[in-house]
Amino acid sequence: GAGVSQTPSNKVTEKGKYVELRCDPISGHTALYWYRQSLGQGPEFLIYFQGTGAADDSGLPNDRFFAVRPEGSVSTLKIQRTERGDSAVYLCASSLTSGSYYEQFFGPGTRLTVL
Amino acid sequence: SQQGEEDPQALSIQEGENATMNCSYKTSINNLQWYRQNSGRGLVHLILIRSNEREKHSGRLRVTLDTSKKSSSLLITASRAADTASYFCATDAWSGGGADGLTFGKGTHLIIQP
Numbered sequence: 001g002a003g004v005s006q007t008p009s010n011k012v013t014e015k016g017k018y019v020e021l022r023c024d025p026i027s028g029h030t031a032l033y034w035y036r037q038s039l040g041q042g043p044e045f046l047i048y049f050q051g052t053g054a055a056d057d058s059g060l061p062n063d064r065f066f067a068v069r070p071e072g073s074v075s076t077l078k079i080q081r082t083e084r085g086d087s088a089v090y091l092c093a094s095s096l097t098s099g100s101y102y103e104q105f106f107g108p109g110t111r112l113t114v115l
Numbered sequence: 116s117q118q119g120e121e122d123p124q125a126l127s128i129q130e131g132e133n134a135t136m137n138c139s140y141k142t143s144i145n146n147l148q149w150y151r152q153n154s155g156r157g158l159v160h161l162i163l164i165r166s167n168e169r170e171k172h173s174g175r176l177r178v179t180l181d182t183s184k185k186s187s188s189l190l191i192t193a194s195r196a197a198d199t200a201s202y203f204c205a206t207d208a209w210s211g212g213g214a215d216g217l218t219f220g221k222g223t224h225l226i227i228q229p
Binding site for chain 1: 145146157158159160163165203205207215216217218219220221222
């Protein structure tokens, strides 16, 4: 059953490397969200998709971050030239459709560590 | 940036007591949600209260919302050890083409002592 799944659960990389983080939403959910959570903080919104299109990417911190959802299901968050400050837990959530009245279901997250 | 601020940052109580957490936010909202996060289950949705509602109940949870003060409270009654977790309030942007992404506070870390 399925809840939201994310892979990998942990990723350790070196500064300057490229990483991809994957999110598999709940089947049938058209809206998908990416958040980032630093230690001791609440999740911070990055980007959300309605279907295949990025409806709002205003939370992406800079152009090193990019996300895709080519078939309207699985999404990949891509980070180029990683920096130590990118270290955080990256959370993915999905909801039946967009609109804040719909509950967002969160995945377990990917813990990214940039050395 | 984080819109909500939870208060207190940390709270430790005895099992069976009630726990109250507060949240303040800055901008107009459509609704406010509370989430719980622990290492075992990740981030879990607890309750949503709409901007035109003042109080909502769900089991042992009671949420209030005061839009004039831009604040909300979460009350957990008859606390249990399993309630030990971090609790976050989350708000949406007031509609007008704003994002559907949620804005979370920093959270209250609740510890229930057996």
